[in-house]
Each structure stands twice: as structure tokens, then as C-alpha cells.
Amino acid sequence: MRKLICLFCFAVFSNFSAEAQESEIFTLEEFLAMVKRYHPIVAQANLDLSAAEAKLLKSRGAFDPKLEGGVKEKNFKGTEYYSLWKGTFKIPTWYGIDLKAGYEQNEGYYLNPENTTPDDGLWSAGVNIRLAQGLLYNERMNNLKLAKIFQQQSQVERNIQINQVLADATKAYADWVYYYQNTSVYEEFLENAFIRFEGIATSSRLGETPAIDTVETMITVRKRRLDKKQAELKLQKAKLALSNYLWIEDIPIELDDRLRPLPESLNFSEALGIESLLGNAKEVDDHPKIQSLEFDLEAYDLDIRLRRNQLLPKIDVEYNFLSEEIDDADYINVNNYKAGVKVSFPLFLRKERGNLKLAKVKREQAEFKIAESQWKLSNKIRATEREILSLQEQAVIASEIVTESQIMVAAEKRLFEMGESSIFYINTRENKLIDAILKRNKIDNELNLAIAKLFETLRIEYEND
Structure with a gap:
């Protein structure tokens, strides 16, 4: 070679003489x-393979832990209307369960009562579960x-x-x-x-x-x-x-x-x-x-499985226990919590049944x-x-x-x-x-x-x- x-x-x-x-x-x-x-087409084929690997890396990003935080304040004529500080840490899991932890500290003269927190802030830890659609199989x-x-x-x-x-x-x-x-x-x-x-x-x-x-x-x-x-x-x-x-x-x-x-x-x-x-x-x-x-x-089998899962109702359950001090031995108190349930279900499921039929076809x-x-x-x-x-x-x-x-x-x-x-x-x-x-x-x-x-x-x- x-x-x-x-x-x-x-x-x-170089130039060669005919005799040489x-x-x-x-x-x-x-x-x-x-x-x-x-050959360029071979190089292009290798790039297509690299693109597929990049898409795989991108899809794995849906399971990456995420850290979020933000501050929101309002001051007018020397008065602090409110100061909202909030940070969360979220860990997506393979199934439809997300683990969450957070901290928030709010204060201000016109603070909304539901945002009131202790002086040292409020810690939270909990879980978000999709009980029906998205629990055993979901889009990510x-x-x-x-x-x-x-x-x-x-x-x-x-x-x-x-x-x-x-x-x-x-x-x-x-x-x-x-x-x-x-x-x-x-x-x-x-x-x-x-x-x-x-x-x-x-x-x-x-x-x-x-x-x-x-x-x-x-x-x-x-x-x-x-x-x-x-x-x-x-x-x-x-x-x-x-x-x-x-x-x-x-x-x-x-x-x-x-x-x-x-x-x-x-x-x-x-x-x-x-x-x-x-x-x-x-x-x-x-x-x-x-x-x-x-x-x-x-790939079509996976699409059919996803479409079947979408026939189930959406039931999102969230529970977070609250605590002022996380270094205390008995900081977990089930009586201090924030929870909620959200339910959604189309009555005729025409869109979902149509998608499932198309996937089977x-x-x-x-x-x-x-x-x-x-x-x-x-x-x-x-x-x-x-x-x-x-x-x-x-x-x-x-x-x-x-x-x-x-x-x-x-x-x-x-x-x-x-x-x-x-x-x-x-x-x-x-x-x-x-x-x-x-x-x-x-x-x-x-x-x-x-x-x-x-x-x-x-x-x-x-x-x-």
C-alpha cells in the first residue's frame, strides 16, 4: 500500500520521461x-455511523440528572415586595418515576402566603410517578x-x-x-x-x-x-x-x-x-x-408498544416531604408534605386508536x-x-x-x-x-x-x- x-x-x-x-x-x-x-463514499458511510452514535448519545440525555435553580425579586420605592429563591435536583429513572429534591427560601412584604417558608428556607424531597400511561413504558x-x-x-x-x-x-x-x-x-x-x-x-x-x-x-x-x-x-x-x-x-x-x-x-x-x-x-x-x-x-414493534401505552389514562402522582433541617436525625416527618394528583383521559381515544392502527399497518x-x-x-x-x-x-x-x-x-x-x-x-x-x-x-x-x-x-x- x-x-x-x-x-x-x-x-x-512529477514529470517522467518516456524512456524512464x-x-x-x-x-x-x-x-x-x-x-x-x-473513497469519499466510504468516509460518508462512516460519518452516517457517527451520526447514529450521536443520536444514541442524545437519547440517553433524557435520563441525565438535572439541576435547576432561579431567583425572582421585586423591589419598589424601597419596599421589597418579594424575593423568591428556588433550586431543584431531578433524577429521571428508567420507568415513569422521577426522584426530586429541592430547596426554596422566600421572603417579602407582599409575599404570597402559599410561598411562605421558614427563615432558613425549606427543604423537600420526593417522587413523581406516572401510575398508568408512562409507568412501564414511555417515550424516553x-x-x-x-x-x-x-x-x-x-x-x-x-x-x-x-x-x-x-x-x-x-x-x-x-x-x-x-x-x-x-x-x-x-x-x-x-x-x-x-x-x-x-x-x-x-x-x-x-x-x-x-x-x-x-x-x-x-x-x-x-x-x-x-x-x-x-x-x-x-x-x-x-x-x-x-x-x-x-x-x-x-x-x-x-x-x-x-x-x-x-x-x-x-x-x-x-x-x-x-x-x-x-x-x-x-x-x-x-x-x-x-x-x-x-x-x-x-422499530415498528416499539412504536406499537408505545401507542398501546398511550391508550391508558394519564395519572401523575407527586409526593414531597418537607423539612426545615436536613441534618436533624428525625428530619423526615410524614405530616409535613406537599402532594398532588393529576388525571387526564380522552373519552373517545380516537387519536390514540388511530396512531396504534397506523403503527400496525x-x-x-x-x-x-x-x-x-x-x-x-x-x-x-x-x-x-x-x-x-x-x-x-x-x-x-x-x-x-x-x-x-x-x-x-x-x-x-x-x-x-x-x-x-x-x-x-x-x-x-x-x-x-x-x-x-x-x-x-x-x-x-x-x-x-x-x-x-x-x-x-x-x-x-x-x-x-
Whole structure:
């Protein structure tokens, strides 16, 4: 990885002479490691996970102890109408119970009698209980549980986003390999055609071969040169497409011309870590997409539980015992207290029953979506596996055709040397060999793309960092 980073940075900030350039192998594993480490979408996925953690922290804040205090005074024409000082300390608990403690000291000429306190102030300690709605389940409990679910879901969604980026990057790499192979084929056969042209031209000048053979070999040279130019154009486009995934420290990097793949040792299924899964893919129940949808189902279950709790009446009971001195051993006196009860209950509960029904409908919709997604994923995985197996068989056949075509070209060349063949037949045999090689390259490319599609469909986590 360090070698590649240095190579890319040097390529960006330096000028190289064509003579000094030496090709470097850029493997699929190195490429995917760079994408996973530096690509902006991967960074964005990590930020989404951080946002979920921040929401979890925020929801836990509903259970934080709270300290409050305040002073309120009024003075007019030298008269102190009132001076109110009050401080409270509140501890929310998991259930609908809040523990409270407070102190207040009030004085003034026009002080409201209900605010009268002893000279040293009045201490209080007590509890606020929601007896029906909100006791065993309430909104702050619900929000915290939802935040934990969304944090887990964000982790799954992060992996899905990273998998998508890596799958798209793998497809771009497969196309780069494909067009690199095609360009190499045209370069090789262009060189062969040019060597043959020089030989035929020399033989024609000596009167050993007809001059028309020189024209025919020149046509072949020009045609293959044209094919090579077209292949180079496609290769450049593939390089630019691949460069979309190359970043280093938030800086986009263009693929250097010195980098090349190594097709002969390339194994996409092994590089992506799915070699053992070909023809034996895991069950879709453990699929990340299904897991994400099941987290939605858990969230809907919590919503239903909250809506059911809201059908209960609101009964808030508060009790606080009062004391002048808290350092006295018998400062707790049940006869000195402040208490209250508040009851609220809608007669028809239409709003609450409507919310509950909507929550149940959303849950049923989520269940249907999970079932549909499981069936689609299962079929897509099986279809991709069959495509891979078929392409593997086609690749074997295509390789056999290439081998046999090479034998035919070699035989035709021997016949030409013995004077029993012609340039036309050699060119014909070579053209068929070129078509066979290009066909094999295309099948290999389709196979690599299918393997990348299976990696994308399975949504597995890439481990080869």
C-alpha cells in the first residue's frame, strides 16, 4: 500500500520521461484496499455511523440528572415586595418515576402566603410517578431503544454502502483488464503483421514474391493499426472510469500509464473473498439488506408498544416531604408534605386508536417487504450463480478454441514456408485467432463482472485490507 501511495503521489507531482517509465503491477487487492480506505463514499458511510452514535448519545440525555435553580425579586420605592429563591435536583429513572429534591427560601412584604417558608428556607424531597400511561413504558424509553436499533442498522447500512462502492470499483477494474488485454492482442498482432510486411517487401524487391502480396500485407498492417487505435481509446476510457475510485487523503488521483494489471494471475472470486460461496451462497435470512429491514420491524414493534401505552389514562402522582433541617436525625416527618394528583383521559381515544392502527399497518407493510426482498434476493443469487457456472464452462471452451486456432496459424505458416500457402490464408487464420482471443477475453470479462455482481448481491463485507 505504501508503495502504491508513493507511486501515485509521484505520478501527480512529477514529470517522467518516456524512456524512464517502467510498468508496475496494480493488483485488484491493492486497488480495493485503496478504495475502501480513501473513497469519499466510504468516509460518508462512516460519518452516517457517527451520526447514529450521536443520536444514541442524545437519547440517553433524557435520563441525565438535572439541576435547576432561579431567583425572582421585586423591589419598589424601597419596599421589597418579594424575593423568591428556588433550586431543584431531578433524577429521571428508567420507568415513569422521577426522584426530586429541592430547596426554596422566600421572603417579602407582599409575599404570597402559599410561598411562605421558614427563615432558613425549606427543604423537600420526593417522587413523581406516572401510575398508568408512562409507568412501564414511555417515550424516553422508546427513544433510547430506537436509537440503539438505528445504531445497529447504521452499521449494517454502512457495510452495504461500502460493499456497493467496492462492487462498482471491481467492475471498473474488470473493464480495465478487459480493454488492456484487447489492446495487448492488437499490439502483438500488429507487430507480427509489420514484421511479415517487411519480409514480404524484401522478398518482392528480390523478385521472389508477387508485388501484390506487399499491398495485401500493408492493408493488414493498416487495419490492425486502426484496431489498435480503437482499442487504445477504449482502454483510456476504462482508465478514466477506474480513476473515479482512486483517492488519497481527499485528493482524486488519475491512474498512471505505468500501472498495468496482471490478467494471467488474476482471480476475482479469491480477491473478493467469495470463492467458497460460488454455487453455495449463504441463506438470505442473514443478508444485510434483510437485517436492515428487520431492524425496521423492531422499530415498528416499539412504536406499537408505545401507542398501546398511550391508550391508558394519564395519572401523575407527586409526593414531597418537607423539612426545615436536613441534618436533624428525625428530619423526615410524614405530616409535613406537599402532594398532588393529576388525571387526564380522552373519552373517545380516537387519536390514540388511530396512531396504534397506523403503527400496525406500517409493521405489516414491513413484513411484506421483507418477504418480497427475501424471494427476490434468493432468485437473484441463484441466477448469478448459474451465470457464473455457465461462463466458467464457456471460458474453458473459448480457451480450447484459442489453442486450436494457434495450431492452425502455426500450420499455415509452415505451409507458406514450403510454398503451399499464401499471405491471404495466413491473414485469414490470424484474423480467426484474433477473433477467438477477443471472444475469450470478452467471456472472461463477463465472468469477472458476474463474480462482482454476486459479491454485490451477497453484500458481504470485504476483509482483504
